[in-house]
Amino acid sequence: MTDTADSRPPLVVVFGGRSEIGLEVATRLAPGAVVLLAARRSNELATEVSAVRAAGAVAVQVREFDADDLGSHGPLVDSIVADHGPVDTAVLAFGILGDQALAEKDPAHAAAIVHTDFVAQVSLLTVLAATMRGAGAGAIVAFTSVAGVRVRRANYVYGSAKAGLDGFCSGLADALHGSGVHLLVVRPGFVIGRMTEGMAPAPLSSTPGQVADATVRALRKGRARVWVPAPLAVLAAAFRMTPRFVWRRLPR
Numbered sequence: 001m002t003d004t005a006d007s008r009p010p011l012v013v014v015f016g017g018r019s020e021i022g023l024e025v026a027t028r029l030a031p032g033a034v035v036l037l038a039a040r041r042s043n044e045l046a047t048e049v050s051a052v053r054a055a056g057a058v059a060v061q062v063r064e065f066d067a068d069d070l071g072s073h074g075p076l077v078d079s080i081v082a083d084h085g086p087v088d089t090a091v092l093a094f095g096i097l098g099d100q101a102l103a104e105k106d107p108a109h110a111a112a113i114v115h116t117d118f119v120a121q122v123s124l125l126t127v128l129a130a131t132m133r134g135a136g137a138g139a140i141v142a143f144t145s146v147a148g149v150r151v152r153r154a155n156y157v158y159g160s161a162k163a164g165l166d167g168f169c170s171g172l173a174d175a176l177h178g179s180g181v182h183l184l185v186v187r188p189g190f191v192i193g194r195m196t197e198g199m200a201p202a203p204l205s206s207t208p209g210q211v212a213d214a215t216v217r218a219l220r221k222g223r224a225r226v227w228v229p230a231p232l233a234v235l236a237a238a239f240r241m242t243p244r245f246v247w248r249r250l251p252r
């Protein structure tokens with residue numbers, strides 16, 4: 001990472017600062033940067049702070065952040081900018097898989113998944129895009145998923161939130177064209193980690209470290225989207241062409 005125009009160290013903010021993928025991205029962006037981890041229970045981030053500091057961050061800060069509290073997004077971003085200057089890279093790493101079986105019966109749980117994985121993402125992306133547009137620079141990373149390419153019966157609540165987010169990002173990236181602000185959409189497949197604990201890995205699985213490597217590579221190249229792993233793009237195209245009667249029967 002290079003220094004910013006005014007030669008202050010770059011500011012990287014990870015929203016969902018305890019996320020496995022978010023933290024792997026943070027450690028890769030850390031050398032020479034100020035890294036701010038925004039998370040719930042921000043007083044319990046000692047391990048994460050040490051990891052980012054050990055990776056070479058100039059300084060590591062923490063902030064309290066509950067994505068579900070939409071009204072907090074604007075004031076939080078404003079206060080980060082007031083304290084540290086413009087955000088150079090914002091990584092939206094928060095999300096929940098939720099309980100699909102419960103969500104099929106409990107409308108409050110279904111809505112909670114969509115609230116965190118779509119509504120809260122849309123709110124924060126809108127705040128960040130407007131703030132960075134004002135500064136004329138910045139990069140934003142959003143994580144959608146192969147689950148949102150064609151929504152499956154087995155996880156249609158989470159999948160629909162990711163589909164909505166992917167569509168929102170596609171339009172937002174076009175709206176930001178020429179503004180100096182860059183939006184990168186990362187589309188992982190199954191990631192072996194905390195979110196998928198207890199589930200058997202699907203074909204073309206990856207690790208949080210592999211997702212982070214691909215994310216940072218794509219950021220540096222200024223790419224608009226990246227599949228992790230890359231061959232997932234081919235599988236996704238096949239997904240779109242699968243007949244409905246087959247698609248409906250997929251076990252997961």
Ligand SMILES: NC(=O)c1ccc[n+]([C@@H]2O[C@H](COP(=O)([O-])OP(=O)(O)OC[C@H]3O[C@@H](n4cnc5c(N)ncnc54)[C@H](OP(=O)(O)O)[C@@H]3O)[C@@H](O)[C@H]2O)c1
Pocket residue numbers: 015016017018019020021022039040041065066067068092093094095096116143144145146187188189190191192193194195196208
């Ligand atoms: N893992 C996968 O298989 C996979 C695949 C495709 C896409 N993705 C996406 O990649 C992103 C990162 O996932 P991950 O694998 O790193 O998952 P993870 O390790 O479970 O991290 C998700 C983080 O989101 C935070 N979070 C959830 N709700 C929040 C809220 N209301 N406010 C603030 N933070 C909240 C959690 O914080 P707490 O620690 O406070 O609970 C947790 O640290 C997510 O958007 C996920 O949907 C993951």
